[in-house]
Amino acid sequence: MSMKKNRVLIFFFIAPTVICLLLMYVYPVLRTVAMSFFHVESVTADLDAWSFNGLANYDKIFHNAGFITSMKNFLAIWIVGGVITLALSLLIAVILTSKIRFQGFFRAAIYLPNVISAVALATMWVQYIFNYDYGLLNQLVTFLGFDKIRWLGTDAKLWAMIAAFIYGSVGYYMLIYISGIEGIPTDLYEAATIDGASKARQFFSITLPLLKGIVKTTITFWTINAATFYLWSKLFSPVQTEGSTIVPVIYLYDTVFGGKGVIERDAGAGAAVGVVLTLIIVAVYVVTDRLLKSRDLEY
Amino acid sequence: MEKIKRKSNWKHELKMLPGYLVVIAYVGFMVVMLGWIIGASLSTSREIFTGKVLEFESGFHWENYVTAWKTQNVSVFFGNSLLYSVVSCAGVLLIAAPAAYVLSRWNFRGSKTIRIALVIAMSVPAIMIIMPLYSLSVKWGIKGRVLLIALYIFMRVPYTAIYMLDFFATLSHDYEEAAAIDGCSANRTFWSIMLPLIQPAIITVTIFNFLSTWNEFFMALIFTTGKEMTPVGVGLLQIVNSMKYSGNYGGLFAAVIIVFLPTFLLYLFMSRRIITGVTAGGVKG
Numbered sequence: 001m002s003m004k005k006n007r008v009l010i011f012f013f014i015a016p017t018v019i020c021l022l023l024m025y026v027y028p029v030l031r032t033v034a035m036s037f038f039h040v041e042s043v044t045a046d047l048d049a050w051s052f053n054g055l056a057n058y059d060k061i062f063h064n065a066g067f068i069t070s071m072k073n074f075l076a077i078w079i080v081g082g083v084i085t086l087a088l089s090l091l092i093a094v095i096l097t098s099k100i101r102f103q104g105f106f107r108a109a110i111y112l113p114n115v116i117s118a119v120a121l122a123t124m125w126v127q128y129i130f131n132y133d134y135g136l137l138n139q140l141v142t143f144l145g146f147d148k149i150r151w152l153g154t155d156a157k158l159w160a161m162i163a164a165f166i167y168g169s170v171g172y173y174m175l176i177y178i179s180g181i182e183g184i185p186t187d188l189y190e191a192a193t194i195d196g197a198s199k200a201r202q203f204f205s206i207t208l209p210l211l212k213g214i215v216k217t218t219i220t221f222w223t224i225n226a227a228t229f230y231l232w233s234k235l236f237s238p239v240q241t242e243g244s245t246i247v248p249v250i251y252l253y254d255t256v257f258g259g260k261g262v263i264e265r266d267a268g269a270g271a272a273v274g275v276v277l278t279l280i281i282v283a284v285y286v287v288t289d290r291l292l293k294s295r296d297l298e299y
Numbered sequence: 300m301e302k303i304k305r306k307s308n309w310k311h312e313l314k315m316l317p318g319y320l321v322v323i324a325y326v327g328f329m330v331v332m333l334g335w336i337i338g339a340s341l342s343t344s345r346e347i348f349t350g351k352v353l354e355f356e357s358g359f360h361w362e363n364y365v366t367a368w369k370t371q372n373v374s375v376f377f378g379n380s381l382l383y384s385v386v387s388c389a390g391v392l393l394i395a396a397p398a399a400y401v402l403s404r405w406n407f408r409g410s411k412t413i414r415i416a417l418v419i420a421m422s423v424p425a426i427m428i429i430m431p432l433y434s435l436s437v438k439w440g441i442k443g444r445v446l447l448i449a450l451y452i453f454m455r456v457p458y459t460a461i462y463m464l465d466f467f468a469t470l471s472h473d474y475e476e477a478a479a480i481d482g483c484s485a486n487r488t489f490w491s492i493m494l495p496l497i498q499p500a501i502i503t504v505t506i507f508n509f510l511s512t513w514n515e516f517f518m519a520l521i522f523t524t525g526k527e528m529t530p531v532g533v534g535l536l537q538i539v540n541s542m543k544y545s546g547n548y549g550g551l552f553a554a555v556i557i558v559f560l561p562t563f564l565l566y567l568f569m570s571r572r573i574i575t576g577v578t579a580g581g582v583k584g
Binding site: 003005006009010012013014016017018020021023024025026027028029031032035043044045091092095096098099100101104106107108109110111112113115116117118119120121123124126127128129133134136139167170172175176178179224227228230231234235238239249252253256257267270271273274275277278281 | 311312315318319321322325326328329331332333335336339347348349350352393394395397398400401402405407410413416417419420422423424425426427428429430431432433434435437438450452453454456457460485486489510513514516517520521531532533535536539540548551552555558559562563565566570571573574577578
């Protein structure tokens, strides 16, 4: 097992992965960051066609109505969607770790939306649940004696999309919380029960504090998902980008690769959008890491 | 005694009632949705619009599946996704397994950097890499299926390597020492002894790679240039978009079911493995 003897082996075993890292991640990330400080029209433009323009790309996107709208929608998805998703998945995780029957079935069924094609799932929502003519929600609404609602009309569309997205996401965060809860020693709860602490009290004084690290992880994951939110927006406004569902990545795609209503392509501005989103993710990670400092609890 | 026990059980179940209601409502919604979609995939457009989906007055319209498969090109999309998923699953293993092995065995110069880079790469958003990748692919003249497969392989290398690294680390060094005494080269020891030993991890990680590639959408949307290389996700979007011209809603829902089935069936048989795998590999990243 000496390293010297196996030098050649190590080299050939690690080389493909190093090439992958450089080609797929290091080079592209560096180039995207650099591109955000240059005026670059076409994404395929050579370096000598780039002209440095400092922070002009950032200035441009933050003065662009489309980008501002997309950021507002991002905030709605991130904050409202995040609070509901994380709370709901924690609630279901607590339910499914208590003494309840068919735990395995419920866990598997609630995680299911994460396994099937998101395009198929979103199509089910758009073409069935929210459909005006025969959709499930409007059948329910007419059954209750109200007028049909345009769920996919301009006003409601963003929230319809967020609701559908939340429903599909909960299973994943639920599994993360379940693994966290199952890692808490049961004798803590036994001791608390003997001391007469209620279930609610146990949740707030044992479960939640010990899940700090896990909560941190889920907030980071949710931020990544919200910042890179794309597919659902595309499926809810498939043909043309709409203000009601536009998100930063849609704006980026249209700016770089062209879309309806985009007059000039601007790869530099697209890169700036990517950098802004990445900075948001990193900032959220750093802030939650500070706020939820989990002093390594010994138990 | 028996009676008391049953009574307390009953009492316990009643106390859990709100909990049951939440999870039953959650799952029930999905059952209704899937049930209706399956019903609609076997109905005519007229039945769908008049709200008679689960009555099947005019029988089961299996021809919706034939239409979707043949006329709406689902067969092409399906074949492409299968090709991309299978080839990239194999490709990822070929690249990531040896790397995971040497990273778990030796601390060589740069090994720590590579480990950290792999973990960071797992959470690099696609939007930070697609633009340079696009221009690289144009410059080097790589396109079509080869390009997509290469991208799908590279996309899964970091996760796969990190996932397997933990499993290799648990293997005893005795295996290699014994193999060396028998005159087995390090290279052969890896492929014929060490790799088979982590077979359970290989299966789990391959399931996740398969799911991820089958369901991938963003890269496919950017890098596919023609119908003949389109995978299911983007293909389904195209079908949805052409709906207002074809008006064949039964066919649309049949296409949805066809796209939905492969990963659903995989999940039906592997749900336990998948559920344990989610938190084993995912959370650490």
